[in-house]
Amino acid sequence: MLEIVDIDAGYGGTKVLHGVSIPGSANIVAVLGHNGAGKTTLLRATIGLIRPTRGTVRFDGEDVTHLAPNRRVQRGMAYVAQGQQSFEQLTTLENLQLVADGRRNGRAKIAEMLERFPALAEFATRKAGLLSGGQRQQLAIARALITEPKLLILDEPTEGIQPTIVAEIEQTIIGLAEGGLSVLLVEQHIGFALEAAEHYVVLASGRVAQEGTGGTAAMGSVRAAMAI
């Protein structure tokens, strides 16, 4: 679904990613690495918030390297940013409507999300800025799912969230992946990431330090790579 070929990307003059690739063969890819390794930067380049200075991003057989993010969303990418972002001045419901607007089955998708995430139904008319972090993360995932994506890009979806809800979010992700959705996942929780992933990439200083097939068996080599 997603293939990244040898991209360089960064901010202004500073290059952060150096020749990073992700093979197109795996449907569930985990990106691991220390703080500042370039994980978020890689995801931002994937969704199009920053343009790579070199290399290509290919999605569903199409070169999307030069498409604006909203175009990539139209084609089936969805992005859940790091840090539980939402439109704080919009109500929970408006947050969902924003992405549902103009979709044939928009209303049905909103109803489906309110059912999947009961907390969102409970606080539907509350401003999203007043939701708790975990609720806002559920809202962010719900917004992404309303677009019925082919690829879900998740940047540390369980960061700063209480363990019981973490398990819920992890279950949601695994369920979606089993339902045929491709996932590009950044996750500090290595155990879960490897368990879910078909392929993993360890970034260090913006370079691929290690990669391989997912599964908990890879734990040892990942830990070794991250210790460097």
Add this chain to the structure above:
Amino acid sequence: MDELLPPLLNGTALGALLLLAALGLTLTFGQMGVINMAHGEFIMAGAFVAYVTQQVIPSSDLSIPLALPLAFVVAGFLGLLLEVTIIQWMYRRPLDTLLATVGVALILQQAALQIFPAQGVPVEKPSWLDGQIDVLGYEWPLRQVFTIVLAAACVAALAAWLKYSSFGRRIRATVQNRDLAETSGVATRSVDRITFFVGSGLAGVAGVAASLIGGTNSQMGVQYIIPAFLVVVAGGIGQIAGTVIAALAVGIAMTFFAYWTSGSLAQVLAFVLVVIFLQIRPQGLFTVRTRGLA
């Protein structure tokens, strides 16, 4: 009471005119953060649209209602043109935007001078605006009532559009978090353009109202631009309710001052008051609250 009523009513009408002039700025300045000094000339453009419409359709009974949507579209397209050619390259550089749009304002004034007589042109008011209504013994000119009704209609339409329409949601989302809006599938560049179109179009509507009250000439935009910005800032930038209150307060204050002193001194006094108010409450009348700010 007999003394206070006329300035109160006249002041409300003046406030309504100010409000019309400022309403578009709640979008272009309030929502998008653009200091568009050519907004006053978009008002002027609207006034000239009223004049030109009257030349084509001599019946002012018909031409004025027709001029309102026309002025909206003409001023809207001027704004769109400005956004596409200049402002879009300067979104993060307010000073450059200010200087560039002052230049555009001067060009538009010069263009108006080339096309229309220097002393200005008359816009005839429709016959249905002749006359007065009796308010507690005061003969209130219908022309003033019209300005108030028009302002109220524009405010209601804008507020409803922002709050309830899907496009309004997209504007609010884009303003709050552009990257998140983009990655939620919102084409933020078209949102920018349409927001600018509507904000500028409202200036055109204000121009039609202004043409019925003051003169229509190449300099008329100048007298509106500063008051309009002040009213938006005092209202709490981007807050429509605040802008309404601020505009009415300034209009009424100005009229009372004019009653007691001279007209130009009244304007100065009113704006000194606004500036003092902003010293005490820099965020304006209304502010937005979130968990993050609380």
